[in-house]
Amino acid sequence: MAAPFTKEDLGGLVGSANLYWLKDMNQEELEILLPSVDCIFVHFWPKELDSENLEKMTRLSFIQSALAGVNHIPFGDLPSSVAVSSNAGGYSDEVGEFAWGLLLAAAKRIVKLNGAWKENQSKSPLELGREVVVLKDRVLGVLGYGGIGGSVARIGMAFGMKVIVLSRKRVVEGGLESLHGEQGLKTILSNCDALVLALPLTNSTKRMIGRKELMLMKKRAILVNVARAEIIDQEAIYDHLLQNKDFVYATDVWWMKDGRESYPPDLPFLGLENFIGTPHVSGPSAVVGKGPLKNALENLLRFANGLDPEKVVDRTDYT
Amino acid sequence: MAAPFTKEDLGGLVGSANLYWLKDMNQEELEILLPSVDCIFVHFWPKELDSENLEKMTRLSFIQSALAGVNHIPFGDLPSSVAVSSNAGGYSDEVGEFAWGLLLAAAKRIVKLNGAWKENQSKSPLELGREVVVLKDRVLGVLGYGGIGGSVARIGMAFGMKVIVLSRKRVVEGGLESLHGEQGLKTILSNCDALVLALPLTNSTKRMIGRKELMLMKKRAILVNVARAEIIDQEAIYDHLLQNKDFVYATDVWWMKDGRESYPPDLPFLGLENFIGTPHVSGPSAVVGKGPLKNALENLLRFANGLDPEKVVDRTDYT
Numbered sequence: 001m002a003a004p005f006t007k008e009d010l011g012g013l014v015g016s017a018n019l020y021w022l023k024d025m026n027q028e029e030l031e032i033l034l035p036s037v038d039c040i041f042v043h044f045w046p047k048e049l050d051s052e053n054l055e056k057m058t059r060l061s062f063i064q065s066a067l068a069g070v071n072h073i074p075f076g077d078l079p080s081s082v083a084v085s086s087n088a089g090g091y092s093d094e095v096g097e098f099a100w101g102l103l104l105a106a107a108k109r110i111v112k113l114n115g116a117w118k119e120n121q122s123k124s125p126l127e128l129g130r131e132v133v134v135l136k137d138r139v140l141g142v143l144g145y146g147g148i149g150g151s152v153a154r155i156g157m158a159f160g161m162k163v164i165v166l167s168r169k170r171v172v173e174g175g176l177e178s179l180h181g182e183q184g185l186k187t188i189l190s191n192c193d194a195l196v197l198a199l200p201l202t203n204s205t206k207r208m209i210g211r212k213e214l215m216l217m218k219k220r221a222i223l224v225n226v227a228r229a230e231i232i233d234q235e236a237i238y239d240h241l242l243q244n245k246d247f248v249y250a251t252d253v254w255w256m257k258d259g260r261e262s263y264p265p266d267l268p269f270l271g272l273e274n275f276i277g278t279p280h281v282s283g284p285s286a287v288v289g290k291g292p293l294k295n296a297l298e299n300l301l302r303f304a305n306g307l308d309p310e311k312v313v314d315r316t317d318y319t
Numbered sequence: 320m321a322a323p324f325t326k327e328d329l330g331g332l333v334g335s336a337n338l339y340w341l342k343d344m345n346q347e348e349l350e351i352l353l354p355s356v357d358c359i360f361v362h363f364w365p366k367e368l369d370s371e372n373l374e375k376m377t378r379l380s381f382i383q384s385a386l387a388g389v390n391h392i393p394f395g396d397l398p399s400s401v402a403v404s405s406n407a408g409g410y411s412d413e414v415g416e417f418a419w420g421l422l423l424a425a426a427k428r429i430v431k432l433n434g435a436w437k438e439n440q441s442k443s444p445l446e447l448g449r450e451v452v453v454l455k456d457r458v459l460g461v462l463g464y465g466g467i468g469g470s471v472a473r474i475g476m477a478f479g480m481k482v483i484v485l486s487r488k489r490v491v492e493g494g495l496e497s498l499h500g501e502q503g504l505k506t507i508l509s510n511c512d513a514l515v516l517a518l519p520l521t522n523s524t525k526r527m528i529g530r531k532e533l534m535l536m537k538k539r540a541i542l543v544n545v546a547r548a549e550i551i552d553q554e555a556i557y558d559h560l561l562q563n564k565d566f567v568y569a570t571d572v573w574w575m576k577d578g579r580e581s582y583p584p585d586l587p588f589l590g591l592e593n594f595i596g597t598p599h600v601s602g603p604s605a606v607v608g609k610g611p612l613k614n615a616l617e618n619l620l621r622f623a624n625g626l627d628p629e630k631v632v633d634r635t636d637y638t
Binding site: 109110117125128134135155158254264277287 | 412413424427432433434436447448573589596597
């Protein structure tokens with residue numbers, strides 16, 4: 001039951017499961033089918049699966065998300081017996097690369113300086129070059145050390161950066177420093193020259209970056225978001241950008257409105273020279289390569305074959 | 320005799336040499352000084368040092384360029400006894416980082432997609448995501464394996480790319496493939512998904528990339544230039560961009576006109592969605608950190624102390 005995948009994409013499940021596509025069904029057919037469904041494979045959450053229809057799914061025991069995040073799953077409508085798995089790892093390299101695209105576009109002022117030559121140069125290249133941030137020997141902070149955070153951190157070391165990650169577990173990996181908890185976050189915020197958010201959106205990460213946290217950061221720091229917009233307080237970051245012209249926020253993710261990731265946001269970010277915003281293409285860029293599909297299919301096959309699915313999330317993080 | 324460095328910056332030479340600053344002198348003073356000068360340290364070539372004044376510099380034996388390239392040195396006016404050193408290595412990490420900024424801005428369509436959310440979305444993120452180029456497992460070509468090329472190649476490997484470099488010498492370094500000569504160039508052009516130019520501008524690299532070479536490249540390839548614009552034929556790349564909408568040219572360097580790196584160029588590159596152009600800030604971004612200064616000073620001190628300077632260029636490459 002998933003877009004953007006095709007029936008052909010899910011061919012690997014034939015023989016292990018009976019497949020039904022939500023978009024092929026009307027409500028009448030759904031009424032008959034729903035009580036017999038064991039598992040849902042879902043991209044965005046479909047409006048057809050409202051609380052009323054979910055209540056009819058008495059056999060449901062597993063939901064596999066096609067997205068890396070599961071914050072769109074209606075945990076409140078699901079009995080605690082339903083396991084929900086994220087698609088963590090399916091997007092790691094592609095989203096990691098995209099984070100670096102935003103980070104470097106910000107550091108090198110590429111969006112701002114693109115086409116600067118068309119006008120009569122009021123500033124010389126030497127003056128403009130002073131705006132450019134050199135990353136070597138500087139500090140990269142990465143919040144979240146899952147697949148995406150790990151990919152971002154490894155590339156950071158190749159750029160000769162000192163890398164500090166915020167992780168729930170202690171990370172033992174050459175060259176990396178890992179911190180945790182509130183004090184760890186504070187240390188990272190105040191020391192980093194660039195910060196990449198690679199955390200899931202959970203109860204504890206929602207508005208994790210507000211006025212207080214932004215105040216701890218360096219005046220010329222770069223903040224990159226490839227996770228979820230809601231980890232950052234919208235008004236706080238807008239005001240911070242207004243007041244700190246050398247601070248850059250570069251994001252691929254947007255604050256949700258009415259259940260969708262709606263752009264434009266409430267505040268006029270686009271008018272700011274120290275803001276870069278792309279329309280959530282980092283994840284979709286991975287979908288083309290079928291990596292996320294492969295990752296999710298492996299887990300669906302585990303479930304179909306009677307094994308425990310992997311990457312089951314802790315629902316208390318979301319409810 | 321150098322901008323953008325200050326007298327303080329050159330303090331390390333005091334005691335080893337008598338320092339004179341060109342900008343402090345009028346023609347009368349120059350007439351007296353020039354016959355006694357052993358060495359010039361130069362950034363851009365100063366108009367005061369025309370062929371007539373150069374003829375008076377009968378003791379001149381060494382010129383140190385503050386720039387990595389030496390294509391701005393008037394070799395034709397200099398006797399063959401004058402050694403000219405490039406500032407190779409002084410800009411490697413900073414320009415290498417900048418090349419990656421351009422490469423990722425191109426691959427991830429960041430300039431093109433920045434602010435795409437402000438308009439009513441005619442395309443979904445899923446559709447837009449298809450335009451984004453994923454680099455992992457793809458082929459990176461690097462033309463030139465000096466300091467900058469080496470820095471670009473090393474980072475490419477961290478992105479999981481297969482890296483092929485064009486080098487005059489055989490490179491023995493883990494994970495890298497090195498090719499040389501015309502056949503090597505052809506192999507790189509036809510196999511690479513991204514190509515970074517990191518060569519000096521010499522007789523043999525001028526217009527190295529013309530129509531024939533561009534035709535060999537993949538339709539969705541990315542071409543990055545942090546070297547010198549003249550390595551690429553201006554009309555050829557313009558026509559190629561017009562005819563291949565998925566091919567991107569991202570450059571920090573511009574074609575010279577009347578002795579200066581003049582923008583805008585003759586052709587309207589800025590109107591093209593598959594073009595990114597920054598106003599030659601990659602080198603200047605290194606100057607801030609004093610790396611190029613340190614590198615040049617070391618060589619100037621060698622000369623002042625009676626040792627042979629390093630990184631002396633082969634003048635037949637330039638005349």
